[in-house]
Amino acid sequence: MTTALDQALTQIRTRYGEGAIRRLSEPDPAAMPTALPTGFPALDRALGIGGIPRGRITELVGHGSAGQGSLAASLAAQAQQRGGQVVYVDACRQVDLDLLTHWGVGFDDLRVLRPAQPSLALTLTRDLLGEGGADLILFDRYDPAEPAYRDMDAMLAEVTPLLGATASTLVFLTEADASRYPPGRALPYYATLRLHCQQMDWITEGLTLAGLVAQVAVIKHKLGPPGGSARLSLRMPADA
């Protein structure tokens, strides 16, 4: 039997669109974007949605050897394993191809954008998204203290709707300590997910440095529970 509420719901949907109103017991596809697994089941569990959200901004915050590069490389490999294309925005001009191959990233589906100046990296990223984007865009590396990124606010306001439209996932590798992040920056606001990477220990084999142990903590999560963390063992490429 159709109730008055059902009729009202139908009218609202007819007038304003299919997703305008819904019962909480009905699934909302827009609220739960699909996730790109990180390659670390423990971290995927901590994230609650099985990985980083596709079509959104994720920020990996950390200082120096905190495992952001390895985590980003693992994400790239996971995206490629699912048939995705990866674009690496090499703003600091230090892309580590050996690290990427170590984590299983193939060169056929990888392109590197290397701007002449760091400030152009944001423009390139926006242009790329304006043209359709790529499955995963890794932005290496954002320094909140760098004057070149003062237009970040405007750029993110443009980029965020493009991400949703193109289903591209944008991951920023940020060189900063989460507790001493300069105030007033736009990225923490626009990011759907923020992960803080911190080096806990080195892994050694005899006298050889073999990798590091990193603690990855979820410091912001719009789609799942914040506060989770995972401890990752990240192996470095063996030296030749």
Next chain:
Amino acid sequence: MPSRPARRIACLLIAGFAAAVERARHPEIGAPLLVHEGGRVLGACSQAREQGVREGDPLQGARARCPGALLLPADRPAYEVVWGKLLLAAADHTPAVEAVAPGLAYLDATGLVPLYPSETAWGEAVLSAVQRAVGVSAGLGIARTKCVAQLAAADAQPGQGPLLVQGDRAFLAPRPLADLPLDDETLRRCALLGLRTVGRFAALPRPAVAEQFGPEALTAHDWARGCDPRPVQSRLCASLSRRHSFAVPAQDAIALHAILAELGAALLQNLSRRGLAVRWARLRVRYERGGSESVAAWLGNGAGQPKLERALRWLVDGLQGPAGATGWGAGVSELSLALTGLEPLAGVQLDLFAHRADRLRLEGTLRRLAQRHAPATVLRPQVAVVDTPLLSRRYALRALEAET
């Protein structure tokens, strides 16, 4: 067009792996066995588990529950050797082995039936290969998903053949909710709501599960409905190795070259049989006077016999010898060759036309970007010199030509 074979995953499970290995090493021991390390139980045999002992329990409590048990200190290197042998034995029957932890591995069993009379025959072949290789009986469960395969493996009696599950959801439905990866609080709340079986939990609407128990319960809910998309990832078992001990220490490079060529050929044969490509060759030598040395060479993809032999010669020529000695001192007493970074030679084909279309679209986009900004802005990475140990020379970034 031939249809794609249905996904099948096998789980190889040896409960109390350390105890099972010790039992195989000392078959004369009849008493219950507890292997301990750092004051905790590392492995408990089936008799001890029946008395309530679990891995990770404090040793004192375990002894109280199982007073007649024989305590053995853990010998981790030995367990790792046995585990490595076991994985190699299993890998002879499947293209992908994912080693999760000693005693637990997943095998890709998709599309193997044409090679074996039946899925049961394949499972029995795996189990007998494992038994022959390490003398330990394992449980094997075969299902469509990892979750169900593991539960089936736990149900399967070691030595009784594989347990096949055809309908994952039906298999899960009557099982207790504790079989799912739910935390204690969620289990308690489910019990209060009268949800005691996986089937009842699976019948809940997904949004209701997210609202009632949080998004972390959604994974368990998906599994309860038979949806566990996790693939078998063979990266953790990505090395093959062979070892040779010299009765008389080798004094010159010629002897080492000859032995290494033999070991390399055997390993490459193993690789091609499994459809794998190798990326690194690692050589480790042990000197008669004491001390060892380890060197590695990058091989790139698709290394054949000549390329591997060249790399091995380069490695042998680069050996420094033991500290404080000239040359190799009293000679090399043992060498081992490991091929690491193994990956499938042919990748998994996900969607031929969609992938190609995406790649072409992105290529066009990037060419337009190169035109708009500068040709050197958009770069294509490639391997430049495969054999060089210098990273700066190994890779190159080539500019993508701007669209004309």
